[in-house]
Amino acid sequence: MQWFLANLPQVLNLTGYHLIQAVVPLVLSVIIAVPLAQLARVNKVASGIILSAGSLLFTVPSLALFVILPSILGTKILDFTNIIVALTIYAVALLVRSTLDALNSVDDTLRQSATAMGYQPLQRFLSVDLPLSLPVLFAGLRVISVSNISLVTVGSLLGIPSLGFLFTDGLQRNFPTEIVVGIVGTLLLALFMDVVLILLQRLLTPWLRTGKSISATPRSTAVPA
Amino acid sequence: MTAQDSTVTAQPSSTSAREFAGQDGGATVEFRGVSKVYQTGQPAVDNLNLNIESGKITVFVGPSGCGKTTSLRMINRMVEPTSGTITIGGRDVSTIPAHELRRSMGYVMQQAGLLPHRTVLENISTVLRLNKVPRAQARKRSLELLQTVGLPESMARRYPNQLSGGQQQRVGVARALAADPPVLLMDEPFSAVDPVVRAELQQELLRLQRELAKTIIFVTHDIDEATILGDRVAVFAVGRRVAQYAPPEEILRAPVDDFVANFVGRDRGFRRLSFSSGESVPIHSAPTTLWDGLLQPDDDAAAATSRDSGTPGWVLAVDARNQPLGWLAPRTGSDTNPEILIPGGSLFRAGDPLRNALDAALSSPSGLGVAVDAEGQVTGVIKASDVLAAIDSTREGRG
Numbered sequence: 197m198q199w200f201l202a203n204l205p206q207v208l209n210l211t212g213y214h215l216i217q218a219v220v221p222l223v224l225s226v227i228i229a230v231p232l233a234q235l236a237r238v239n240k241v242a243s244g245i246i247l248s249a250g251s252l253l254f255t256v257p258s259l260a261l262f263v264i265l266p267s268i269l270g271t272k273i274l275d276f277t278n279i280i281v282a283l284t285i286y287a288v289a290l291l292v293r294s295t296l297d298a299l300n301s302v303d304d305t306l307r308q309s310a311t312a313m314g315y316q317p318l319q320r321f322l323s324v325d326l327p328l329s330l331p332v333l334f335a336g337l338r339v340i341s342v343s344n345i346s347l348v349t350v351g352s353l354l355g356i357p358s359l360g361f362l363f364t365d366g367l368q369r370n371f372p373t374e375i376v377v378g379i380v381g382t383l384l385l386a387l388f389m390d391v392v393l394i395l396l397q398r399l400l401t402p403w404l405r406t407g408k409s410i411s412a413t414p415r416s417t418a419v420p421a
Numbered sequence: 422m423t424a425q426d427s428t429v430t431a432q433p434s435s436t437s438a439r440e441f442a443g444q445d446g447g448a449t450v451e452f453r454g455v456s457k458v459y460q461t462g463q464p465a466v467d468n469l470n471l472n473i474e475s476g477k478i479t480v481f482v483g484p485s486g487c488g489k490t491t492s493l494r495m496i497n498r499m500v501e502p503t504s505g506t507i508t509i510g511g512r513d514v515s516t517i518p519a520h521e522l523r524r525s526m527g528y529v530m531q532q533a534g535l536l537p538h539r540t541v542l543e544n545i546s547t548v549l550r551l552n553k554v555p556r557a558q559a560r561k562r563s564l565e566l567l568q569t570v571g572l573p574e575s576m577a578r579r580y581p582n583q584l585s586g587g588q589q590q591r592v593g594v595a596r597a598l599a600a601d602p603p604v605l606l607m608d609e610p611f612s613a614v615d616p617v618v619r620a621e622l623q624q625e626l627l628r629l630q631r632e633l634a635k636t637i638i639f640v641t642h643d644i645d646e647a648t649i650l651g652d653r654v655a656v657f658a659v660g661r662r663v664a665q666y667a668p669p670e671e672i673l674r675a676p677v678d679d680f681v682a683n684f685v686g687r688d689r690g691f692r693r694l695s696f697s698s699g700e701s702v703p704i705h706s707a708p709t710t711l712w713d714g715l716l717q718p719d720d721d722a723a724a725a726t727s728r729d730s731g732t733p734g735w736v737l738a739v740d741a742r743n744q745p746l747g748w749l750a751p752r753t754g755s756d757t758n759p760e761i762l763i764p765g766g767s768l769f770r771a772g773d774p775l776r777n778a779l780d781a782a783l784s785s786p787s788g789l790g791v792a793v794d795a796e797g798q799v800t801g802v803i804k805a806s807d808v809l810a811a812i813d814s815t816r817e818g819r820g
């Protein structure tokens with residue numbers, strides 16, 4: 197505890213780096229995966245390519261990806277960009293599939309209803325398909341958020357700052373307190389991100405919180421004589 | 422459900438909606454040699470020719486798989502015909518961009534198809550907002566429509582899952598009417614609600630139509646619904662042809678072939694009475710007694726029963742406003758038990774057709790149908806034999 201308090205500025209600093217490396221790929225992956233998933237939904241050929249590419253990418257070991265990327269991107273090995281790009285690839289690979297599930301969860305009669313009212317395709321996608329798929333989409337996002345938080349720590353093996361640094365540093369110095377602080381910090385960060393996502397979902401889906409209790413008004417049957 | 426006396430102050434909010442409108446607020450719809458063949462090679466609609474009158478309710482009825490829904494969906498290009506043309510107000514629909522065409526006609530589907538993430542008000546405003554009507558104006562118009570379809574303003578902020586099935590359908594109708602379209606397409610809109618609510622919604626639709634005079638094309642598989650709502654009914658037969666296209670009375674009276682006769686069913690003779698006026702049925706004075714749950718019927722009234730209506734002893738109990746409550750069975754000699762109110766049958770309201778008169782007489786425990794005026798006050802009783810006599814005279818009248 198004393199060590200933690202004494203090194204608080206450094207821990208907070210690492211937490212900040214960690215958060216950025218986890219959140220930026222999450223946001224990027226949504227921007228990339230949603231159009232890909234919609235493409236996969238409407239086009240059978242594209243669907244096969246996108247889904248198998250996603251599965252394939254996810255099998256590449258993370259450390260290998262971190263090491264290969266600089267030579268592909270022309271970045272330095274210690275550049276944040278490497279981590280961001282690598283984690284975005286993983287997140288997209290996972291998210292495409294769950295976004296496809298999310299879009300498929302939308303009742304097709306609602307799509308038809310919206311089309312019949314005169315929505316044009318893009319308009320309908322943005323204001324009907326996407327909002328209605330949010331519940332399932334967020335379930336996928338929460339899994340990826342946790343996976344991102346943990347994957348970021350791998351970057352510390354290359355010397356990129358994150359809470360993972362506390363593991364490697366603690367291990368080298370044979371100093372368990374530092375390792376524990378790193379683990380607890382990572383867990384808390386994952387928990388924090390989960391809470392943020394849950395709150396965001398509640399904010400974006402107000403219609404799901406309405407009870408059905410007030411629905412049925414009693415009807416009087418015909419009064420006979 | 423109260424019938425509201427709301428007037429519809431519909432402003433033409435989209436020019437495209439007005440373009441093919443006739444003078445009565447509707448527009449004619451015409452099918453000319455329309456066919457739809459799906460990729461499987463099976464035709465869904467085969468050479469359909471149909472003139473749909475402006476400002477009237479036209480019902481497409483038939484068993485499932487006979488192409489009636491496909492035909493409806495070709496009107497707003499949800500389905501594109503393989504050959505043939507469909508015109509609205511003389512304009513070929515294939516020349517109008519699909520989304521503009523759809524915004525210019527109302528569409529009501531089964532289960533209402535309301536957007537669950539939008540409030541009732543937002544749902545009704547949908548087409549107005551798509552037509553770029555300013556938010557405040559769209560809101561005002563939507564609140565008016567909520568009243569038009571008989572829903573309280575307090576529902577405006579609710580989400581669809583907070584409404585009953587019947588209320589959702591009312592919102593669905595309000596949404597379809599929002600842009601004041603000349604044509605309203607209704608695809609089995611009432612088939613998912615229970616029979617009591619369905620009857621209410623049917624009457625509401627007829628009331629609305631008296632005010633609005635839209636061209637309504639209504640798809641159903643229920644011949645009863647078709648004869649209640651339709652000014653004209655098109656019976657779609659297996660084999661994707663229109664077997665008969667005529668006013669409902671004619672379809673019930675003179676089905677053109679075996680298919681139609683079978684489809685309109687066994688009760689068609691009884692149903693056809695819906696189209697004969699019940700005015701000629703004599704109304705006899707009713708033996709009534711004021712009932713507050715305690716009073717015995719007074720003996721004079723009981724005596725009057727046997728004199729006037731030939732069913733000795735039955736007395737109609739009414740409340741203080743002279744509205745019927747039920748029947749009191751004849752008292753048998755020494756019986757001193759408290760009187761028990763027996764629920765009555767259906768009511769014959771002033772202006773109802775013969776069908777209701779016969780049903781009132783047949784469903785009443787006393788054998789006497791209760792006739793009431795528009796306010797629900799008892800005007801007398803009717804007898805089944807009188808109704809049958811009236812049916813005979815209408816037959817002679819037709820010669």
